[in-house]
Amino acid sequence: MKIGTLQLDHPVALAPMAGMTDTAFRRLVKRKGGCGLVVTEMVSSEGLVRGIDRTLEYAEYTEEERPVSIQIFGGDPAVMADAAEIVQGMGADIVDINMGCPVPKIAKHHAGCSLMRDPAHAASVVRAMTDRVRIPVTVKMRAGWNEHEMNAPTLAKMVADAGAAAVAVHGRTAAQSYKGEADWTFIGGVANAVDIPVFGSGDCVEAGHVVDRLRDSGVSGVLVGRGALRNPWIFAQAADATHGGAVREVSxxxxxxxxxxxxxxxxxxxxxxxxxxxxxxxxxxxxxxxxxxxxxxxxxxxxxxxxxxxxxxxxxxxxxxxxxxxxxxxxxxxxxxxxxxxxxxxxxxx
Ligand SMILES: Cc1cc2nc3c(=O)[nH]c(=O)nc-3n(C[C@H](O)[C@H](O)[C@H](O)COP(=O)(O)O)c2cc1C
Structure with missing residues (x-):
């Protein structure tokens, strides 16, 4: 699959996970094979722009992780555009926007999932970034803010119009946090609604789940989060299964x-x-x-x-x-x- 002009070898990516998907973990995952893209932990746009050491550390990566997407969070279009330029200057392949984080510390600052509640503003953040950088800008969102505001299909269209090259949808609302099950029928609806690639995210903890979702849900790609923390070989095993080979066992x-x-x-x-x-x-x-x-x-x-x-x-x-x-x-x-x-x-x- 392709994101903008970037060709991915596998349609399965390591999902961003704060505290977990550091550069060391991402390198080891890549060495096991089958992982087409890695995403950093979320990085503060303000911290990047101010050059704060801790923030820069979260954005560090090594060549063997490529292609690498650096995920940033924030709600101010001008700051997000500046941060995107810094990410591009760091040589990242993609800059991703966090529109899914439900944690109040993030969401209350008009960032993370609260951006989904103001789609016009969310689209203006995307536009400010796509106007500024050449690398693809992507968006990771949830199904919506809560069960009454499941607006991912509308938001996906708006961010695509604003120049986003792909979106990823975690099939739960912010209100759900991690409870219940990810709604893959809903994710498929988002994939149908837009012309850009859509990654689905949620509850793929075995290689078979990844293969089934790729085949049945209508998405172009799958993000694996917690499943990779349990089993970093899940990408290689999903690739084995996709190509009809025996799925490797891990001793x-x-x-x-x-x-x-x-x-x-x-x-x-x-x-x-x-x-x-x-x-x-x-x-x-x-x-x-x-x-x-x-x-x-x-x-x-x-x-x-x-x-x-x-x-x-x-x-x-x-x-x-x-x-x-x-x-x-x-x-x-x-x-x-x-x-x-x-x-x-x-x-x-x-
Ligand atoms: C510990 C942890 C940290 C996470 N941090 C982020 C993050 O920084 N940015 C983001 O967009 N999603 C984050 N997520 C959400 C995941 O990327 C993913 O969408 C979600 O866990 C559902 O997929 P899964 O069932 O494969 O884990 C995090 C999830 C977990 C479990």
Whole structure:
């Protein structure tokens, strides 16, 4: 499938997930195969424009993640256009607008899903950005604000008219948050309503779900969120299934190795340093690497966050989760993972 002139190798993308889809996680997902596009965590347009270090860190990516979409949030058309220009300057392939976040901290500032309540304003944000940048501008929205305001089809048309190259629809309302099921019939209705590609999002937690949605719902692409946190091989498995091949099985050892590799990438992340990153707005300061202990704590917290998803459905998963949450050092964390997943020393050393 294509977004503007950008050709994706696979119609399945890693959904943006704040706190989860950092550059290290995205790199590992890409290495497993089958993932046509990755989207960053949401990034503040204000923070980008002001050159705030933390914000820039969220927007960092490496070449192996390409194509990369940087998702920004905000509600001021001028600031969003400035931020889009910064994103383009960072070399991203796509700039995506968050119109789905229901969290009050975001939504109350005329950003996130509250943009859906004012479609004309939402379209003006898109227009300001498409007028400014050459890279495709895309929009991620929900079905609507609540069950009485399910206006995604109308909004999708308006943002397409304003120049958006694709939209993604999470088939729940903001009021639902994550309750109930994503409405894929409704998502299909949005796909029918517009000429630009529509990605569907919601509840694809197995490769079979991805394949079924691609075949049956009328969307051009699927975003996988929580399913990828549980099983980063879901993209490769969906590609296997789509091409009629045997769906690859993932051994316990491979699962363990994924976590160990994630730890190593996070430990060695050189935040704010130019290391193949194309980031940094002109004139923005770079942050010093975190002191070793602070870095370890950060990594432990990251593994706990991923662990809460990654251990779901595993035999003994809840005990593993409890152990990870009680583990206070990186060495002990590595031991716990090696033991649980029976990872041989040889593999760890490699
Ligand atoms: C932990 C978490 C963080 C999320 N953060 C974002 C975000 O930053 N931007 C966004 O557009 N959607 C965000 N989402 C929504 C997902 O992109 C996706 O639309 C939603 O989870 C439904 O898809 P899924 O069932 O495949 O997870 C987040 C979801 C989760 C679970």
């Amino acid at each position: 316990a050892e491979e699962r363990g190795r994924f976590l160990l590799e994630y730890i190593e990438l996070l430990l060695n992340e050189r935040v704010g340093e130019q290391r193949g990153f194309r980031h940094a707005a002109p004139g923005a300061e770079t942050s010093a690497p975190a002191p070793a202990r602070g870095r370890e704590r950060w990594v432990i917290n990251k593994i706990r966050a991923l662990g809460s998803w990654y251990t779901k459905g595993l035999i003994g998963g809840s005990e593993l989760r409890t152990t990870i949450n009680a583990t206070e050092s990186i060495d002990a964390l590595r031991d716990t993972i090696r033991t649980f997943f029976s990872v041989s020393e040889e593999l760890v050393a490699g």
